[in-house]
Amino acid sequence: MAMPEEWKQQTEDGTYVIRTCAWSPPGDHPVGCGVLLTVKDGKLVGVEGDEDHPITQGRLCPRCLDLIEYTYHPDRIIYPMKRDPKDRGKDAWEQITWDEAYDLIESKVLEMKANYGAESIVVFGGTGREACLYYYPLGFATLQTPNVCYSQSGWSCYGPRCSITDYILGAGYPEIDYAGYFEERFDHPEFVVPKYIVNWGKAPLESNGDGLFGHVFIDLMKLGTKIINIDPRITWLGCREGNMTLQLKPGSDTALALGILNVLINDDLYDHEFVENFCYGFDELTERVQQYSPERVEELTWVPKEQIIEVAHILGENHPCSIAWGLAVDQNPNGVQLGQAIISIAALTNMIDVPGGLTCGPPEAMLGAWRMEARSWLPQELWEKRIGAAEWPGLSTAMATTQPDETLEALETGKPYPIKMAWFNSSNLISPTNSAQPHRWYAALKKMEFSVVQDLFMTPTAMGLADVFLPLPTFAEHEGVVLPHYGRNTVFVGAMNKALTVGDTRSDIQVCHELGHRLNPDAWPHYEDMPAFFGDQLQAEFGFGFDGLRERGLLQPGYTYQKYRKGLMRWDGEPGFNTVTGRVELYSTLFEAWGEDPLPYYEEPRYSQISQPEWADEYPLMLTTGARKFTSFHSEHRQLKTMREIDPWPTVEFNPATAKAYGVKEGDWVCIENMFGMARGVAEFAPTIDPRVIHMTHGWWYPEQDGEEPNLFGVWKSNVNSLIPHFETGILGFGGPFKSIMCKAYKVDGIDGDVNFTTRAANNFKGAELKSRSRMQD
Amino acid sequence: MSNTEYGLLIDYKYCSGCHACEVACKQYLGLPEGLWGIKVFEKGPWKTEGAATATAEWEWEYVPVPTGLCNLCEDRVADGKKPMCVKHCLAFCMDYGPIEELSQKMLEKGAKVALYKPL
Numbered sequence: 001m002a003m004p005e006e007w008k009q010q011t012e013d014g015t016y017v018i019r020t021c022a023w024s025p026p027g028d029h030p031v032g033c034g035v036l037l038t039v040k041d042g043k044l045v046g047v048e049g050d051e052d053h054p055i056t057q058g059r060l061c062p063r064c065l066d067l068i069e070y071t072y073h074p075d076r077i078i079y080p081m082k083r084d085p086k087d088r089g090k091d092a093w094e095q096i097t098w099d100e101a102y103d104l105i106e107s108k109v110l111e112m113k114a115n116y117g118a119e120s121i122v123v124f125g126g127t128g129r130e131a132c133l134y135y136y137p138l139g140f141a142t143l144q145t146p147n148v149c150y151s152q153s154g155w156s157c158y159g160p161r162c163s164i165t166d167y168i169l170g171a172g173y174p175e176i177d178y179a180g181y182f183e184e185r186f187d188h189p190e191f192v193v194p195k196y197i198v199n200w201g202k203a204p205l206e207s208n209g210d211g212l213f214g215h216v217f218i219d220l221m222k223l224g225t226k227i228i229n230i231d232p233r234i235t236w237l238g239c240r241e242g243n244m245t246l247q248l249k250p251g252s253d254t255a256l257a258l259g260i261l262n263v264l265i266n267d268d269l270y271d272h273e274f275v276e277n278f279c280y281g282f283d284e285l286t287e288r289v290q291q292y293s294p295e296r297v298e299e300l301t302w303v304p305k306e307q308i309i310e311v312a313h314i315l316g317e318n319h320p321c322s323i324a325w326g327l328a329v330d331q332n333p334n335g336v337q338l339g340q341a342i343i344s345i346a347a348l349t350n351m352i353d354v355p356g357g358l359t360c361g362p363p364e365a366m367l368g369a370w371r372m373e374a375r376s377w378l379p380q381e382l383w384e385k386r387i388g389a390a391e392w393p394g395l396s397t398a399m400a401t402t403q404p405d406e407t408l409e410a411l412e413t414g415k416p417y418p419i420k421m422a423w424f425n426s427s428n429l430i431s432p433t434n435s436a437q438p439h440r441w442y443a444a445l446k447k448m449e450f451s452v453v454q455d456l457f458m459t460p461t462a463m464g465l466a467d468v469f470l471p472l473p474t475f476a477e478h479e480g481v482v483l484p485h486y487g488r489n490t491v492f493v494g495a496m497n498k499a500l501t502v503g504d505t506r507s508d509i510q511v512c513h514e515l516g517h518r519l520n521p522d523a524w525p526h527y528e529d530m531p532a533f534f535g536d537q538l539q540a541e542f543g544f545g546f547d548g549l550r551e552r553g554l555l556q557p558g559y560t561y562q563k564y565r566k567g568l569m570r571w572d573g574e575p576g577f578n579t580v581t582g583r584v585e586l587y588s589t590l591f592e593a594w595g596e597d598p599l600p601y602y603e604e605p606r607y608s609q610i611s612q613p614e615w616a617d618e619y620p621l622m623l624t625t626g627a628r629k630f631t632s633f634h635s636e637h638r639q640l641k642t643m644r645e646i647d648p649w650p651t652v653e654f655n656p657a658t659a660k661a662y663g664v665k666e667g668d669w670v671c672i673e674n675m676f677g678m679a680r681g682v683a684e685f686a687p688t689i690d691p692r693v694i695h696m697t698h699g700w701w702y703p704e705q706d707g708e709e710p711n712l713f714g715v716w717k718s719n720v721n722s723l724i725p726h727f728e729t730g731i732l733g734f735g736g737p738f739k740s741i742m743c744k745a746y747k748v749d750g751i752d753g754d755v756n757f758t759t760r761a762a763n764n765f766k767g768a769e770l771k772s773r774s775r776m777q778d
Numbered sequence: 779m780s781n782t783e784y785g786l787l788i789d790y791k792y793c794s795g796c797h798a799c800e801v802a803c804k805q806y807l808g809l810p811e812g813l814w815g816i817k818v819f820e821k822g823p824w825k826t827e828g829a830a831t832a833t834a835e836w837e838w839e840y841v842p843v844p845t846g847l848c849n850l851c852e853d854r855v856a857d858g859k860k861p862m863c864v865k866h867c868l869a870f871c872m873d874y875g876p877i878e879e880l881s882q883k884m885l886e887k888g889a890k891v892a893l894y895k896p897l
Contacts, residue, residue, distance in 0.1 A: 047805070049866055060866045062801040205794050205868070215868040218792055236794060239823070239836040630796045642804065645811055646797050688823050688836065 002183060003052040003553030007497055015040040019050055021482040021494030021554055023475050024129040025456050026063060026070050027426070027633035030211040032482035032494035032554065033060055039500050044071050044476060054556065055180055055213050055491070062630050066642050071474055071502060075457055075639055075703065078503020081469040088446065089464055089709030098506065098514075101468055106518045108450045109143060112421050119385040120420040121145040122407065126427035127157050127434060128210070128633065130475070131454070132486055133367050134508035135425040136400060137374035141523040142516040143423070146378055146386040149402045151429045153436035153736035154729035155395060158210055160330040162488060163398035163734065164339035166363050168585040170569065170578030172488035174346070174358040176322040178216040180484070180491030181359065181559035186223065190561060192356035193223045195318040198311075200230045200342060201253060201328020201739070205237060206628035209326060211484025211491075217324075228311055230256065231328075232624050233653070233695060234688035246311065250624040250693060251605035251740025252301040254334045257341035258602060259297030259308045260315070261348070262289040267309075269316025270348035278564060278576065279347055281587020281599070288599045300602065302690070315349045320356035327626070328739050333728055335735035336394075337600040340588065344600070347584045353562055361489060361563075362578075363398075366541055368487015372400050377523050385417070394594040394732030405727040408437075411444035422451040424466065425508065428459040430712070431635040432698045432721035436736050437676065439722060454511065457639060460715035463707050471505040478507040479530050479546070481537070482554075493538070494554035495546070509533065596731045605740040606728055607674070612742065619674050619742040621658070625720050626698040626738065639703040650681035650700040650718040652745065655691040659683060664747050671753070672696060674743040677722025680751055694745055696720045717751055781850050782897045786864070787880040788842055791890035792871040795820065795840035799863035799872065806854075806862045807847065815847045816863050842872070844896040850874070 007019045016039045021032035034053025038046030047067045051058035070076075080101040081093040096104075112120050121143055125135035127150070139148035150159065162173050176197055182188040197220070204214035217227065217237065229238030229245040230253065238245035248256055264270050265286050275282050294305035315321050323346055329339050351357035364372060375383060387410050388403025389396035395403050411419050422445055430438045445451070445465050453459075453466035462469055475496055482494035506514065509530055516524030527533040535545030542548075542555065549555065560568060567573045576582040580589045592598040609616035631643040638644070652670050654662075664670055666685045671678055672694065681696055689695060698721065702714035716722070723743060729735050795818055803815035822838035842863070851861035855874070859865070864872040873880060877895060884891050 048802075048862070051865070057870075058860075058865050059868050059870065060798060060802070061868060062797050065798060065801040065805055065866065068805065205796065215794070215796075215870075218794065218869045222792070234823075234836065236823075236838055236840070239834060239838055240791075241834045630798075641811055642801060646800070686823070687825065688838075 001052070001054070005551045007495070007550045007553065015045070016499070018497050018499040019553060020476065020497040020499065022064055023480060023482045023496055025426070025472050025474050026067070027129045027636045028063060029128045029208050030130070030482050030484050030486060031056070031208045031213050032211070032484060032492065033064060033213070034058070034553075035060065035064060037476050037499040042500055044068055044500050052553065054183055054185055055216070059215065062643065062646070063633060063637060066640055067474065067476065069640050069642055071476065073457075073639060077456060077458060077469060077471045078505055080471060083467055085450070085467050088467070089712070091463070091708055093469065098504065101470060102515055102518060104468060105452060105515065108421065109519060112450070116418060116420050118143070118145045118382060119147055120418060121423065122147040122149050122402070122419055122421070123423045123425060124149050124151055124427045124429060125425050129426045130480055131426035131508045133371050133483070134512055136371040138423070138425060138508070138512050141374040141377040142512050142519055144377060144520055146383050147402050147407075147419075148400065149387070149404055149407045150434065151404050151407065151427065151441065152434040153405050153724065153726060154333065154734050155399060155401070155404055156331040156335070156734070156736045156738055157327060157434065158330060159399050160335055160734040161325060161339055162363070163395065164336055165343065165360075166398045167590045168340060168343055168579060168588050169352070169360065171360040172363045172365070173210070173485050174343070174352070174360040175212060175485065175489045176324050177356050177359050178220065181556055183556055190355050192320055193220060194225050194320050194322045194356040196226050196228055196314055196321045198228045198230065198315070198321070198323040199237065200323060200325045202324050202326025203235065203628045204324060204326070206630050210486070212324070228314070232690060232693050233627065233686070239688070246303045246307055247690060248301045248303050250622045251332060251334070251608065251737065253328060253332065254338040254341060254600060255292060255297050255300040255602040256303055256308065257338055257345060258289055258292035258600060259294055259301070260312045260345055261285065261341060262292045262297070263294060263309050263312035264316055264345065264348050265289055267312065267316070269312060271350035274350045275348060278583050280581040280583040280585050284599055285344060285586040288601070292602070315345065319349075320351065320354055321349060322351055322357050330734070331626070331736060331738035332740065333606060333730045333735045333737055334603040336596070336730050336732050337602070341600040343584070344586050347586065352584070353564055355561055359489060359559060363488060365487045365490060366493065367481060367483060367537060368490070370537065374523070375400055377520065387416075388733070392733035394591070394596060395734060403733045405729060405733070408441060408444060408726060411447070412440070420449045422448045422465070424451070424453045424455075424461055426454060426472070428455070428461045428635045430461045430464060431459065431701045431715050432679070432719045433634045436721055436724040436738070437726045438719060439716065440726060454508065457703065458707060459635065460701050460712040464709060464712050470511060471503065473502070473505040473507055476500060477502055477505065478510070479534065480507065480509070481534050481549070492554040492556045493549065495549040495552070497550060591732070594732060605737060607725070607737065607742045608740070609742060615675065615742060619744050621743050621745060622693045623672060623674070623723065623741050623743040624693060624695050624739045627695060629697065632699060635699040635701060638701060650697045650720075651684040652681040653684050653686045653689050653695040654745070655689050656685045656687055658691045658694070659685060662745060662747065664745070669748050669750050670745050671748045672720070672723065672743050672745045674723050674741060676725050677719070679718050679720040679722060680748060680753070681718055694743070714751070781852055783877055784850055784875065784897075785877045785880050785893055785895045786844055786850070786861070787873040787875070787883055788892045788894070789871040789887050789890070790839055790841045790892055791888070792869040793818070793840040793842060794869050796868045798866045798868050799842050802862040802866040803848070806851070809847065813847060814845055816842050816844045818842045839890060841892065844894050848896040850896060
């Protein structure tokens with residue numbers, strides 16, 4: 001049912017209720033949840049869900065529901081500020097105007113360009129937030145640098161999955177079909193309820209990854225869908241009646257995928273028609289998977305061979321099925337192979353572009369394409385200076401960014417050229433989020449001559465590193481457009497409406513424009529306001545402007561299945577896929593060209609008891625990290641009392657038997673440690689985790705602590721990313737071992753210890769000489 | 779019919795423990811730290827091996843329970859709106875209505891369903 005035209009309603013007592021699609025800030029992915037904002041005398045007084053939204057239908061999670069606390073939090077920064085670079089790390093900020101901020105930034109940018117070249121400027125983007133659309137044009141078209149960097153080692157977040165898909169499927173991100181493209185949703189005559197969904201290394205209910213409203217899993221379960229969870233932890237979702245969990249060893253996922261392929265092929269469970277007409281390299285894949293018998297895979301993954309065989313039979317004998325692949329695919333040096341194997345499973349079982357299977361479309365659309373096309377503002381020779389692009393073509397062909405590990409190397413060494421200015425757009429990279437060895441990033445970024453941060457609260461990154469703080473508005477305070485999957489699989493385009501103003505903040509796109517008028521006016525035509533800018537984009541695509549979108553609330557474009565049969569995927573209009581061979585590449589011609597094995601293979605996690613036997617006694621546990629919570633988005637929401645009341649501390653999850661062996665009781669503070677770093681959290685018991693594995697939450701720092709250096713809001717105390725090594729990636733430059741690394745654990749007295757974390761961490765104790773970047777498995 | 783004849787029906791086999799009901803209620807009633815109008819409790823996880831009536835390997839449910847501070851959103855329902863918890867529940871597992879009606883619905887929902895009469 002279409003949403004009502006009236007998006008802003010005034011009630012008798014002068015209050016307004018404004019309908020909007022939520023995105024960020026505060027952070028979350030572009031789910032575009034339907035929200036009704038009640039404003040009285042310019043103040044936000046009510047937040048509730050919008051029942052007319054076709055997907056969220058009135059539902060909201062704690063993060064949106066706590067918006068009022070966020071909006072008026074006393075620590076929120078609502079005016080621009082500057083600080084003398086010699087006072088970095090000190091709470092010595094001074095409020096300035098936007099003109100003063102822009103004047104200062106403009107002069108610094110021109111100075112950088114004159115003295116060092118535009119390439120000396122690096123824009124660091126975070127993840128998930130609306131900034132994902134805008135940090136690219138900020139870098140390419142406003143600042144005109146080729147260096148836009150997503151700092152997580154191995155680009156280990158969404159980018160690898162998108163790149164693999166681009167290379168072997170020629171499409172944008174494949175997502176489970178939940179009838180999101182249709183107004184009638186599940187009632188659409190073409191939609192079919194998936195019989196099984198494989199939920200691989202993903203926590204959709206909490207994470208709503210990249211715009212997927214995670215609770216559609218429950219909507220589908222009520223219609224009969226069963227979930228096959230692949231996770232080292234048995235989760236609530238994984239043990240619902242009718243669901244199952246393959247509880248594997250952290251980091252062994254690719255072996256499991258190859259084992260499933262082995263059974264699908266050897267037991268003749270695959271779709272012959274799809275394979276013969278639309279796949280390339282089936283014979284070669286058949287030969288490769290003979291190395292991965294269920295018996296061998298059981299040994300490698302801890303998953304009983306009966307389960308491997310059972311799952312292959314389920315997927316081969318039931319149609320349609322679907323696969324939701326999560327962050328665990330990216331956060332793995334063997335992740336490119338995992339992604340390739342998963343797409344191969346989807347191909348062999350005819351999931352691709354079928355009702356109830358996987359939806360997919362072009363790699364980039366709408367604003368998703370516009371943000372990348374902004375690089376046409378760079379002369380070719382400047383574009384070629386992009387850090388790590390030439391050395392890592394498997395990354396730089398699909399991603400418009402630098403290679404992140406090479407970027408740290410460049411910051412530390414000054415080679416191939418010095419970096420002098422950093423711009424952090426919605427990134428808190430020294431917190432345990434989007435970096436490995438964050439203390440190394442911190443030390444290197446301290447050397448910048450000038451740094452800018454865009455955010456809403458003083459983060460450790462801003463306190464430690466920035467000279468100018470540009471405050472962002474919440475989603476309720478600016479206009480925008482919401483695109484699930486940023487244009488890569490976009491079930492709707494949603495209108496984000498401004499409901500109120502707080503202080504003097506500017507949205508990401510406003511800063512792009514306003515600074516752009518000063519630095520590169522040709523790229524930034526003048527618009528009366530941002531709705532006018534969005535209006536032009538929308539007009540070109542849909543034939544209506546921003547008001548048209550507001551009235552619709554959102555636009556679901558409908559969906560055409562089996563586009564590959566209809567000539568709707570290839571550039572030449574022929575049937576097939578938009579890849580080098582025109583088929584789904586089970587054998588990747590591009591991987592081969594880049595020196596990578598064209599077929600998937602298993603590589604043991606580089607720091608496990610198997611691969612590092614001399615460390616096995618010292619570090620007997622396998623650590624996985626980053627399972628999502630309902631009460632935060634990465635390092636955000638830490639200052640909100642309502643969220644901290646539910647999840648007050650980072651947790652380290654133990655099997656009770658393991659905890660007992662270490663003398664750890666539930667609620668004790670523990671320290672986890674390996675050759676690369678250490679972190680402290682509170683012990684939580686879970687019989688649902690394998691006794692050989694522990695899990696720690698990510699994103700923790702403490703706004704209630706002293707913010708000045710050296711403490712920086714306690715950012716080093718629970719910094720689980722310090723246990724993850726730098727530059728341990730796959731051959732294409734993707735995938736860091738964030739979810740599979742060896743460690744030990746022991747009880748401590750509390751969050752603080754007698755160890756100076758900063759010093760020990762900075763010395764990179766014990767592990768400094770360990771060789772990195774091992775090569776392809778023989 | 780007064781609100782004392784109304785209740786909350788919670789199909790808790792689908793409750794994912796998301797805390798949306800807790801936060802929505804807290805915001806609406808303006809409750810401080812330490813107080814809730816509805817609170818989610820965790821039952822399990824524990825293995826059910828050997829239990830005669832077990833339907834799954836693990837027993838693990840989240841169970842929301844209205845507290846003494848719940849007034850069944852009397853102002854909202856008077857306006858034809860849903861209680862805050864019911865509306866925002868991400869799993870769509872909560873319902874509000876007359877107890878008689880809800881007890882009929884309860885019989886159609888299978889196992890692991892709770893009916894509360896807070897007032």
